[in-house]
Amino acid sequence: MCLSIPVRIVTIEGGFATVSFGENTYRASLQLLEGMKPGDYVLLHAGFAIQKLDRQEAEETLRLIDEMQDLSDGKSGSDQ
């Protein structure tokens, strides 16, 4: 129910977007978001795009984790 899946906007027409995930496409309402364009990733929930996914933020989150690896490689045993 609270499941929302990340999908990519393919085309937009009349307040609805055709979105794709894996091999599937779906018609999603854009009523709850402003300024979406084809190529954007959004969260799809019960037929509505509810939020845009920010790729830069995603990369930043991943970078922080990857840095933990470098830290522990560099000075093992210390997490200060």
Add this chain to the structure above:
Amino acid sequence: MDISKEFRERGRVDILLRQIRQEATEKYIFMEVCGGHTTAIHSYGIPGLLPGSINLISGPGCPVCVTSESFLDHAIALSAMPGILVATFGDLLRVPGGGTSLEKEKAAGASIIVVYSINEALDLAAKNKDKMVVFLAIGFETTAPGTAAGVLDAGKRGLANFFILSAHKIMPPAMRAVVEGGTNVNGFICPGHVSAITGSGIYGFLPDDFGIGCVISGFEPVDILQSVLMLIRQVNRKDPGVEVQYTRAVRPEGNPKAMNIMKQVFKVSDQWWRGFGTIPGSGLQLKPEYEKSDAGKVFPAPPQRQPVESLCMCGSILRGTHTPADCPLFGTGCTPADPAGACMVSAEGACHAFHKYTMSL
């Protein structure tokens, strides 16, 4: 590039697990509030990966699990009335109540149609002008804006034969109820998709009033483990706050457009939650100007019946005081194929997730 895949990568899971093992110096009980997290945690086998000192328990964030029997009774009564089509999310179909369920009634010929979105229910109303279509509106802040948009759309499209029966709920009062109910939870994994709509401000009372930390988390294994690590650090530092791990979807202000539509159509009301009873200010009902679309007002509820006695412990599980393994019916008198309680029906229910991913090991 599929962003989600990056958050499932084994290497990153290992980095986080190593860090968690290093930093987990105490005992920790973290509650994942959202049913989507419960499913993700069990499907990725996360409890088995974490050190034994970290206990993850489920909370009241599975919409189907917390829905009342009287709501289901009302929906079933409507489905038996001539001229009414009931449109519902599939998850509600199998919830047992009073010896029946929407699924059993549907098999016996009641007019119940499964939809994935309120937009399909609106199209049903447009195609069946001689019928009245009632959409069963359940879910939290993630789902309620869509319902609100649907109600506005019904007006714009002149669909006077479209109604909703609302059991919509909002999350913060239930989290307060968990804490006030006396829990030993020392951190919340907060619902990511609720927060994508509301923003991160709604949880401030947890650290401020109760000294309990919160991390708003995504749904992939790397997200969940990073959130666990962030909570461990909050506890170790004795510095509880509200942090966002799921920054790719959750902005501090949430989704203002969705919030505005929700506030335009709904007003806050009291709501009944399984496990808690009535929680003040925890529900959403249509404002007076939209009452003509309110099935709860237009089609009165059937008389309350005596609740059926049951050994089901779903209520205590939703409050975080028990786990599915404590229930005498778990796995014997209650299975996903033949559920005795709501927590075994929904894929997001703790009993269902526990059964599906633990019993098959």
